[in-house]
Amino acid sequence: MDIKSLEDELSKFIYELETENRLVRVGLKEKSSQGEIFKKYRSLFSAEILTQLKNLLKKKNTPKEIDIIERIYFTIAASFIGDKLAKLQDEITTHFAQSKVTVDGETISYYQIGPRIAKERVFEKREILEKAGLGVIEKINAKQLKVLEEEINLSKTLGFGGYLNYYSISKKVNYDKFYKVVEVITQQTASLWFGAISKVSQDLLGRPFKNINSCHTSYLRSLSMFDSFFPAAKVVPTFLANVANLGLADLISKIKIDDVARAKKNPRAVCYWPKPPTEIHLVIKPIGGEQDYEAMFHEGGHALHGAAVDPKLSYSLKTLAYSNALTEAYAFILEDLVFEPAWLSHYLDVSAYTASKIRWQAYFVNLMLLRRYLGKFTYEYWLFSAKNLKNGPALYAQKLKETTGFVFRPAYWLSDMDSGFYSADYLRAWIGAAQIKDYLVGKFGIKWFLNPKAGKFLRDLYGDGVKYELEEVVKRLGYKPLDTKLLISSYASVLL
Incomplete structure (x- = not known):
């Protein structure tokens, strides 16, 4: 078996798949055709190739060879599963892209609901908008459930014990141990969170924090009261x-930024790496406000990472990551800049007084998101540990309510689930990003974002592509992997 040939075929397949996904997501295509791409490369995802790769792993190989073979094996395994589910996934993607709802006599695209809720100042109107989109979710739930059931069954045909076992091995994460880390964060941020949300609910939502629909988190996240300081045009x-001040301006030529506001464009910002380091796509749909800047810098972190990958690395080490925790950490590091007073003063000419207000609100929102992902992972861990999907809707509503205090509709139990325990990738990224940020400030000062030496440090990290997992990177910087102290203390230092 020629490993290099496999890598070459995978690179072509991933390029076409990411391009198709992007075109639908940005509103340049209405109908998804991922199934056709899977069909074109079907010979690559055969059980025979997976068996051959497994046999290769049993032979005497160097650690580097084993690493490459494992990355390819799990990428092809995921594609083997994806191929079987492509038709259903196309139908689901097309459903959301084509769906329209009517609100107060006006017909709008489903993807316009989220941005409208985020900017709607009237409490009751936000709930009307959310309810209008509920039917779109309920209509597709049966297909989403079928996808999940098939994914679990297919993982078993590959010799794994189910969803939890498959992703634990493919992502090299012991989720039983990680659940204990999640419990620590959940417990140690509980009083801080519920104290903060009780105050914010009264001040900004105009009512006590009791039985409030989760749609209002979009409004709270948008930081509408500070929109004037964050113009969409800038x-x-x-x-x-900021990239230029870090000495990374040369990377921008490799990044294609799509900030066009198309009606059918998914409002959720995203970054694609179809061909790192030469072709990276950053997609954003600015609506005005601090949330735009967070999204831009978050996806910008992904984009710079991809654009700085060492071209001499093998394809596997450029892009075939075991998990997404590392690149999410790099994204969080840049995202978190946009609510730091020194950054606000330098780039947006915000006064120290206003910057402190923005910082408090932003840390509150960040903690709100952290608590949501703690709830999401807890729900997913319980669901797949029990191996009983029938309890999914009730378990989702219960765990999200326990961790956030908001009321989440059971109907969202599948649409709010990112496949492959991505919730854990995000949580690992939160922990690791706090450690790398601590290193940046300690090494280059609080204004490290203006220091080309800090940019050089980041470029060196980015250059390794996905060769290392996040915990390996922070360990090399002198930190204990999955140590939550810096993350938890960062919230306490601002919100208390």
């Missing part, structure tokens, strides 16, 4: 200026 230029 989102991209500000990012480019």
